[in-house]
Amino acid sequence: MKSKIRLIICSLLIAALWSCKVVAQTSPVAVPSVLNNYPWTDTELMEPADLAASLKEAPAKWPAILNIGAVEDVKGAKHIGAVGKEENMKALKSAVAALKKNTVIIIYCGCCPFAKCPNIRPAFMELKKMGFTHVKLLNLPVNLQTNWVAKGYPLAGS
Numbered sequence: 001m002k003s004k005i006r007l008i009i010c011s012l013l014i015a016a017l018w019s020c021k022v023v024a025q026t027s028p029v030a031v032p033s034v035l036n037n038y039p040w041t042d043t044e045l046m047e048p049a050d051l052a053a054s055l056k057e058a059p060a061k062w063p064a065i066l067n068i069g070a071v072e073d074v075k076g077a078k079h080i081g082a083v084g085k086e087e088n089m090k091a092l093k094s095a096v097a098a099l100k101k102n103t104v105i106i107i108y109c110g111c112c113p114f115a116k117c118p119n120i121r122p123a124f125m126e127l128k129k130m131g132f133t134h135v136k137l138l139n140l141p142v143n144l145q146t147n148w149v150a151k152g153y154p155l156a157g158s
Contacts, residue, residue: 069109075154110144
């Protein structure tokens with residue numbers, strides 16, 4: 001009798017786990033960033049279309065935009081360089097040192113997908129550690145070419 005009960009319980013657990021996995025794999029809903037081990041939340045992502053629209057405003061109204069990778073600069077961005085290198089991380093800290101802690105800072109790398117990028121996590125976490133409260137990550141989940149350039153959004157000099 002005990003073995004039948006164990007078999008039924010194990011079968012139910014396996015069925016429950018299997019059904020959860022199937023739902024997660026086929027769900028059209030995006031997985032929240034925190035479930036992907038990203039240090040940012042979905043509310044800390046800025047959509048490229050939103051940034052491109054804000055760049056139509058007077059430059060005085062633009063957020064601080066920092067290119068913390070090795071890709072082209074979007075319009076209005078200050079080029080820091082790949083912060084995976086120590087000298088560029090120092091340049092990032094120096095670039096924001098005089099800013100108020102509530103300044104909107106948008107960082108991006110765009111070299112590769114978020115899951116592989118060596119620059120965005122360290123930069124994001126460092127800015128948070130420094131006390132900045134409005135740090136945003138430009139949502140370039142594939143790369144700058146796919147999520148910015150191909151959509152016709154402005155680059156520096158254009």
